[in-house]
Amino acid sequence: MSERNVAGLLFTAEMYGVQLDQLAVELGVSEVRARALAARWREQGYADSARLGPGRPWVWLTRAGLLACGLPYRPAPPALARLAHLRAVTAVRIALESAPGYTAAGAHWRGERRLRARMGSRVPLREHLPDGEVHWPDPGETPAGAAVAAPAWAGECWAIEAELTRKTVRRTAAIMTEILTRTGDYGCPAAEVRVPGVAPRHARVLYLCSAAARPTVVRARDALPGALAVRVEIRGLPASAALDAGRAAREAAT
Amino acid sequence: MIRRYLGFLMLRTLARIIWRLFRVAVFVAALVLAAPAVLVAAYAAALAWFLGWPPRHLYRAAAWCLPMLAAWLAAMAAGGQPPPGLAAAPYLAWLAMWHEATAGSYLKAAVTVAPLAIPLGLLAGGLAWSWRIYSMETGSGGLAPSAPAAFDQRQWRHQVRTARARIAAPGSVPLLLRDGSVVAGATIRTVRQPARRLTVIPYPRLRSHQVVLGTTGTGKTTLLLRLWAGFMARGMALHAAGRAPRPLLVVLDCKGGADSRRIADRARRVLRATGAASTAIWPDEASLSLWALPPRQLVSTLADMVESGTGGAAYYADVLEEIVRLAVEAPCGPPGSTADFLSRLDANWLALAYAGVPDGGPAGLLRSSAGHVSDVALRYRALLRRLGGGLDGPGGFGDADAWYCILEGTAEIAVAEAQARALVDLLAWFAAGGAGAGSADGAGVRRDILLAVDEFSAVSRRLPIWQLYERARSLGLAVQVSAQSWPGLAADEDERYRVATTADGGIWLLRTPHPEPVAALAGVRRVVDTTRRLLGVPFWAHEGLSRAEGTPVVDPEIIRGLDVGQAAYIYRGGVTYVQVKRLVAGPAELAGPAGLASPAPGAAAGAPATASAAAGPAAVAAGDPGAARPADVSALLDEAFGEEQ
Numbered sequence: 001m002s003e004r005n006v007a008g009l010l011f012t013a014e015m016y017g018v019q020l021d022q023l024a025v026e027l028g029v030s031e032v033r034a035r036a037l038a039a040r041w042r043e044q045g046y047a048d049s050a051r052l053g054p055g056r057p058w059v060w061l062t063r064a065g066l067l068a069c070g071l072p073y074r075p076a077p078p079a080l081a082r083l084a085h086l087r088a089v090t091a092v093r094i095a096l097e098s099a100p101g102y103t104a105a106g107a108h109w110r111g112e113r114r115l116r117a118r119m120g121s122r123v124p125l126r127e128h129l130p131d132g133e134v135h136w137p138d139p140g141e142t143p144a145g146a147a148v149a150a151p152a153w154a155g156e157c158w159a160i161e162a163e164l165t166r167k168t169v170r171r172t173a174a175i176m177t178e179i180l181t182r183t184g185d186y187g188c189p190a191a192e193v194r195v196p197g198v199a200p201r202h203a204r205v206l207y208l209c210s211a212a213a214r215p216t217v218v219r220a221r222d223a224l225p226g227a228l229a230v231r232v233e234i235r236g237l238p239a240s241a242a243l244d245a246g247r248a249a250r251e252a253a254t
Numbered sequence: 255m256i257r258r259y260l261g262f263l264m265l266r267t268l269a270r271i272i273w274r275l276f277r278v279a280v281f282v283a284a285l286v287l288a289a290p291a292v293l294v295a296a297y298a299a300a301l302a303w304f305l306g307w308p309p310r311h312l313y314r315a316a317a318w319c320l321p322m323l324a325a326w327l328a329a330m331a332a333g334g335q336p337p338p339g340l341a342a343a344p345y346l347a348w349l350a351m352w353h354e355a356t357a358g359s360y361l362k363a364a365v366t367v368a369p370l371a372i373p374l375g376l377l378a379g380g381l382a383w384s385w386r387i388y389s390m391e392t393g394s395g396g397l398a399p400s401a402p403a404a405f406d407q408r409q410w411r412h413q414v415r416t417a418r419a420r421i422a423a424p425g426s427v428p429l430l431l432r433d434g435s436v437v438a439g440a441t442i443r444t445v446r447q448p449a450r451r452l453t454v455i456p457y458p459r460l461r462s463h464q465v466v467l468g469t470t471g472t473g474k475t476t477l478l479l480r481l482w483a484g485f486m487a488r489g490m491a492l493h494a495a496g497r498a499p500r501p502l503l504v505v506l507d508c509k510g511g512a513d514s515r516r517i518a519d520r521a522r523r524v525l526r527a528t529g530a531a532s533t534a535i536w537p538d539e540a541s542l543s544l545w546a547l548p549p550r551q552l553v554s555t556l557a558d559m560v561e562s563g564t565g566g567a568a569y570y571a572d573v574l575e576e577i578v579r580l581a582v583e584a585p586c587g588p589p590g591s592t593a594d595f596l597s598r599l600d601a602n603w604l605a606l607a608y609a610g611v612p613d614g615g616p617a618g619l620l621r622s623s624a625g626h627v628s629d630v631a632l633r634y635r636a637l638l639r640r641l642g643g644g645l646d647g648p649g650g651f652g653d654a655d656a657w658y659c660i661l662e663g664t665a666e667i668a669v670a671e672a673q674a675r676a677l678v679d680l681l682a683w684f685a686a687g688g689a690g691a692g693s694a695d696g697a698g699v700r701r702d703i704l705l706a707v708d709e710f711s712a713v714s715r716r717l718p719i720w721q722l723y724e725r726a727r728s729l730g731l732a733v734q735v736s737a738q739s740w741p742g743l744a745a746d747e748d749e750r751y752r753v754a755t756t757a758d759g760g761i762w763l764l765r766t767p768h769p770e771p772v773a774a775l776a777g778v779r780r781v782v783d784t785t786r787r788l789l790g791v792p793f794w795a796h797e798g799l800s801r802a803e804g805t806p807v808v809d810p811e812i813i814r815g816l817d818v819g820q821a822a823y824i825y826r827g828g829v830t831y832v833q834v835k836r837l838v839a840g841p842a843e844l845a846g847p848a849g850l851a852s853p854a855p856g857a858a859a860g861a862p863a864t865a866s867a868a869a870g871p872a873a874v875a876a877g878d879p880g881a882a883r884p885a886d887v888s889a890l891l892d893e894a895f896g897e898e899q
Contacts, residue, residue: 095894095895096894098894099890099893099894100893101889101890101893102890102893102894151885151890152885152886153884153885153887156884203884204884204887206891208895221512222511222512222513224512226512226515226538229511229512229515230512230515230516230519230884231884232512233887233891235891235895236895236896238895238896
């Protein structure tokens, strides 16, 4: 199996499922080529695909595919109610990974599915999991021992939240506080989740918002204490995050 | 007879056609003979069209080629060509070029004629491009009636693309030029201003009043940061050369909230890169002392900070002011702190303080107002508690090179108004040569001050902005007023016009939905408008009328359509549209040990901490109000998600 196939399978598994246009962008191939790859995976029994909603068909990994990747996730097609959210999160990940600063720093993405898998059945009822984490490695050294240039945020871990719909300001502020004050990794013992005096797990939380959700998120951030508020970054979702973004792009082109 | 007449008409038509064909043939022959220069001219004109250049760029390029022409002539002379024969050198080169081309040596032919053809071609291309622009601007060019408008829109797109490419090129847009002018960004288009590649603001204009208007998300902060950085960098250079006092930047951000704190952090890092040794963020990390004001000024400031109302309430205002005067001007000296002042607002304390004063005035005053002292004390206790410790010292404007003052004008308007009043009074006193407001610099140290106020109208109920303007003008302060819209500039129309028309350093206009009042201040210019006869099909004839008429220098439609990071700079009846170059802030400094903030060199004890912008989760303890801010990741997020809208 080629490197591209492996990368595509792992990406699809991490994101629950992806649409073909996003898979094509992630792998740097045309949509036709991505469709052919998905067809091959389906023949091999690693993946399944269907047109679940607006836009391109979705691809997700079957039990055999997840086993082949060595990932302990529960095989299931993307839930219809979460299609828009899954697409938005995938668009955010693709946008981040396309930034030269991201690749240069060697950052990596840790998706919600992985976090949830780490927690197993211990996810408390009101526990909030971010849609992803971005880990920025500490500065390394060249073989000669010289320090490698690293961004100022090297060594940090960021929480990523894709916000499509409006929650209440109170709930959003509570989620922000929960993320920013957490000290332990997901799946850690309960006593380590919030330890006073220990550095927080997430140096900042990055909110990618739709136009509808943005005012609420901004108000929630303003409601936080100053030391927490400065760690909340708010940006708009990429244009490709919309479920029918492909169709809109085609219409704009014609 | 009719046949003869028809024959004559046919002959005349034939003669005209032949004459036209002859002219075309001569024109084509001339183009072919001058093929090298024509090719260069066509390329140059096409390039100017594609990049949206003004013709001046081509003329300048042609001028830069003259040394090549001179060197070529010198080489000819050195090669044995007698001076009289040099006059024929261009002709001989042209002849040699055709011989080489005929022989198939195209490269050699091109090299032979290049010294002559390139400058000539650039000049011809510039003239042709200039004629094209002129014919479109006057409405006499183009095949369809909509051609001039389409040409203008297309050129705007080309000019924007070129400006964006220029600011994206590393090192192409420095902050300062050699002559010390501040570079705002790459020029998109100019009207009645010099057409330079970079938009340059001479430093003296930053020392004059300026106005900045633009809605949220249009790049106003980016522009302001650049102007502040330019002011600081140039001011520091002049100060280092001993030609000017040390610069001082004071920013009053009247919005407040988390956004203001993020901008403050960014400003600190940008200013640090320009040489500002310390940037104090008030009231979060630094404080000022209201009690350093001279007693008379302190009485006035304290009285103005309390809202007293009008009409019958004016009596109460007078009583309040008198009681404050008694407390401040007590024989034992003015109060040194909030606690000291509040302790004096007590009838017994005042009676004791003035017991030994022979003059009976204060004693009488005390007797008549004794019943109000406790009410006045209550009001000041509440007000000063809400103001917090930001005005209770220690510290003064002289302690830092830049002050970023955050007023919570959105959340707590009454408090922000009182703070604004106090800060402006403190700065005015400092600028007037006050004792440095507790400065370590010593008394009477003069500074070149730029006061930047953002959305000041939100807190200017008790200090109208024109008063601030007039006061600043008399003290030699430069004031930079920024607002999100024309109505946000001041409370009423008269004030707005007063502020805008006295902005002798220029007006910066970013995208705003109602730019007409400001656009109108740039005036009109005379342009030629041409009406042409339609031939029944959507083509124009070469017959029509031209007349001069006035058109606005600043087109409000362009302002409404400006993109993020684009601005119009209006100055002396002209406008320069600019793509502002974003300043990338340096990384935050590493945090020192917890609880230790390193003061700026030379700062007084208790001076603002200057290097507490820290990065990393370790420095950002959860919920710790003293924790520093994380590193600025705007550049990375811009890369990934585009610039913030």
